[in-house]
Amino acid sequence: xxxxEQSPQSLIILEGKNCTLQCNYxxxxxxxxxxxxxxxxRGPVSLTIMTFSENTKSNGRYTATLDAxxxxxxxHITASQLSDSASYICVVSQLAxxxxxxxxxxGTSLIVHP
Amino acid sequence: NAGVTQTPKFRILKIGQSMTLQCAxxxxxxxxxxxRQDPGMGLKLIYYSVGAGITDKGEVPNGYNVSRSxxxxxxxxxxxxxxxxxxxxxCASSLSGTSYEQYxxxxxxxxxx
Numbered sequence: 001x002x003x004x005e006q007s008p009q010s011l012i013i014l015e016g017k018n019c020t021l022q023c024n025y026x027x028x029x030x031x032x033x034x035x036x037x038x039x040x041x042r043g044p045v046s047l048t049i050m051t052f053s054e055n056t057k058s059n060g061r062y063t064a065t066l067d068a069x070x071x072x073x074x075x076h077i078t079a080s081q082l083s084d085s086a087s088y089i090c091v092v093s094q095l096a097x098x099x100x101x102x103x104x105x106x107g108t109s110l111i112v113h114p
Numbered sequence: 115n116a117g118v119t120q121t122p123k124f125r126i127l128k129i130g131q132s133m134t135l136q137c138a139x140x141x142x143x144x145x146x147x148x149x150r151q152d153p154g155m156g157l158k159l160i161y162y163s164v165g166a167g168i169t170d171k172g173e174v175p176n177g178y179n180v181s182r183s184x185x186x187x188x189x190x191x192x193x194x195x196x197x198x199x200x201x202x203x204x205c206a207s208s209l210s211g212t213s214y215e216q217y218x219x220x221x222x223x224x225x226x227x
Contacts, residue, residue: 043118044204046217089156102159104157105156
């Protein structure tokens with residue numbers, strides 16, 4: 001069964017600190033992996049998209065890595081800000097007979113304190 | 115350019131009632147999607163469409179129907195609402211397939227009692 005597991009479930013850090021969120025998946029065949037940021041009460045917003053051949057991608061203070069061999073990804077946030085408080089969701093897409101099958105993780109809830 | 119819009123924002127339904135959740139996008143995207151997000155759970159794909167007149171089932175399609183008569187609109191129909199359909203529903207769109215960024219609407223919070 002395709003699964004996407006994220007850790008930790010929740011994380012509290014101080015403003016200005018760095019943090020790393022983890023995503024392990026069993027989705028196969030792999031198409032791509034995305035990280036989303038979801039603020040409370042809003043829809044998810046894409047941070048990065050990575051295909052099989054990409055092992056790192058940055059978007060400002062957000063850097064995602066992908067190890068397709070071990071089926072692991074991480075999202076590193078540098079110099080956190082209060083506005084980084086949100087849920088971060090890892091999504092792995094599978095191509096199955098031309099159909100689009102995404103598997104969403106449950107997300108990591110990040111709280112940044114001043 | 116409004117992006118992806120959804121109406122209504124909130125709705126309370128009684129068991130057995132029906133309703134249509136509206137979704138529209140003004141980005142001329144070919145692909146549109148409907149997801150549901152239950153508390154503490156990951157989003158699950160209900161239905162998606164790769165273009166006007168073409169729809170396909172996702173992971174959890176039972177109890178829902180969709181249509182795509184235009185590129186812009188992708189309504190989701192709930193027939194005979196059940197408490198298990200209490201959830202937050204998100205519509206999304208993308209220019210093309212899975213390698214393209216998906217843009218999400220603000221969501222519709224539905225409660226069935």
